[in-house]
Amino acid sequence: MSKNVHDAAYNLENALRESDDFKELQSLYDQVNADESTKNMFDNFRNLQVELQQKQMQGQQITEEEAQQAQQTFELVQQNEVISKLMNAEQRVSQLIQDINKIVTKPLEELYGNPEDPQQ
Amino acid sequence: MSKNVHDAAYNLENALRESDDFKELQSLYDQVNADESTKNMFDNFRNLQVELQQKQMQGQQITEEEAQQAQQTFELVQQNEVISKLMNAEQRVSQLIQDINKIVTKPLEELYGNPEDPQQ
């Protein structure tokens, strides 16, 4: 990696780390982890999400029962204010990362006419 | 997006665009596209690749015949010097983008203990 690219990537990492969106995410994540019952609720929901996504990625069908269970768990954790705020903060940071990726991979998009990685 | 993050992302985009790896990729891509028979050979190979990857992503089995056809097409296009150089340049830029992503998403990795997007 050239020095210029390397330095620019580290500058971006630092700007992201110092951004309000990331700091709020960090603070809410710490709040969730500081309370055991909140942490358990959040971990269970996250594990369920990961499980269903892995099934989908492997081309397996999600049953109606599983979809219902995920929806119920989602509604339950949403009622916890700190978790709800954390999930919103995660969405904002996720969007921020997507926007960053769109900017950074623009040279490739211009070259190939689409934003995907050229090897994929 | 905060001004700092925005500016840092644009700086990185520019550094990537000005890097030797990217400039070489661009030059080789232009060379491949400038010659019709080379372009056709490359397009056919790329389309075959995309087709097989879509099948895999949809959880479909790649047949032995398809795998053999892909391997033969790969060996054929590799014998074209410009295409072979282009594919090597693509791999270097792809690796560069992966290295950049690893740096930029380090704050998230530290927060969650893994490098994945928190929403995924």
Ligand SMILES: [Ca+2]
């Ligand atoms: Ca409690």
Ligand SMILES: [Ca+2]
């Ligand atoms: Ca020719």
